[in-house]
Amino acid sequence: MSLSRRDFFKRAGSAGVGVAVGAATLGLERVEAAATTLKIKEAKVHTSVCPYCSVGCTHLVYSTGNSITDIRGHPDTPHTLGKLCPKGVATLGLERVEAAATTLRIKEAKVHTGVCPYCSVGCNQLVYSKGDSIIDIEGHPDTPHTLGKLCPKGAATIQLSNNPLRPTKALYRAPGSEKWEEKPIEWMYDEIAKRYYDTREKYFIEREKDKEGKDVVVNRLEAIASLGSACIDNEECYLLTKFNRAFGIVYHEHQARV
Numbered sequence: 001m002s003l004s005r006r007d008f009f010k011r012a013g014s015a016g017v018g019v020a021v022g023a024a025t026l027g028l029e030r031v032e033a034a035a036t037t038l039k040i041k042e043a044k045v046h047t048s049v050c051p052y053c054s055v056g057c058t059h060l061v062y063s064t065g066n067s068i069t070d071i072r073g074h075p076d077t078p079h080t081l082g083k084l085c086p087k088g089v090a091t092l093g094l095e096r097v098e099a100a101a102t103t104l105r106i107k108e109a110k111v112h113t114g115v116c117p118y119c120s121v122g123c124n125q126l127v128y129s130k131g132d133s134i135i136d137i138e139g140h141p142d143t144p145h146t147l148g149k150l151c152p153k154g155a156a157t158i159q160l161s162n163n164p165l166r167p168t169k170a171l172y173r174a175p176g177s178e179k180w181e182e183k184p185i186e187w188m189y190d191e192i193a194k195r196y197y198d199t200r201e202k203y204f205i206e207r208e209k210d211k212e213g214k215d216v217v218v219n220r221l222e223a224i225a226s227l228g229s230a231c232i233d234n235e236e237c238y239l240l241t242k243f244n245r246a247f248g249i250v251y252h253e254h255q256a257r258v
């Protein structure tokens with residue numbers, strides 16, 4: 001076959017493109033690895049500990065100038081091998097989340113990270129709001145065990161907020177009564193506070209005898225128990241613990257240990 005100089009360059013060029021595409025097709029892992037390296041290439045890396053729970057998974061915190069640019073699990077951590085739970089993944093803040101807000105529906109919305117309130121798996125969520133309203137809730141794509149998917153209950157979370165059937169009044173059944181009465185939410189809060197107060201006044205144990213019969217201060221309340229939920233976040237857990245301890249409550253348990 002005779003080949004002009006021009007044909008030769010045309011065919012050589014096509015072959016080159018084919019080889020390049022083929023090389024990329026080989027596996028995206030290499031491409032991803034290269035992108036990862038670039039993102040944190042100029043950053044300083046510091047080791048730290050996730051602040052959320054008592055497991056204390058080790059973090060690698062990448063910073064450039066005064067900004068934290070990335071937070072990841074430390075691959076040398078024996079019990080995680082570098083993986084983080086949804087709360088640990090959300091430590092970085094909203095940068096990754098904002099990057100995910102690409103569709104038109106949520107373009108003008110503010111995005112907040114949250115945790116699905118249904119079960120103890122605690123899948124991470126992206127909660128989008130406009131004004132005073134939540135307009136969308138989706139799975140967080142950085143969640144290692146879901147990669148942004150939610151189960152049917154999690155996917156329906158928005159209905160907890162935007163739902164005409166949502167109860168706005170408390171239902172109260174008086175002692176001995178056979179019927180429920182509707183009460184305003186404020187009445188319910190006052191009633192709970194009053195019962196807490198009365199129970200503490202009645203049952204608070206200030207002093208008791210120890211084994212040797214010596215009178216000691218115990219400041220204990222055994223008539224109220226507190227059971228936390230896996231859906232309570234770090235700050236809420238802190239406040240609840242302080243509140244319980246201030247009351248003298250000793251039966252203080254968490255759902256995650258049940």
Ligand code: SF4
Pocket residue numbers: 116117118119120121122123150151152153154155
């Ligand atoms: S999305 Fe489903 S699995 Fe995840 S926390 Fe919510 S209810 Fe549990």
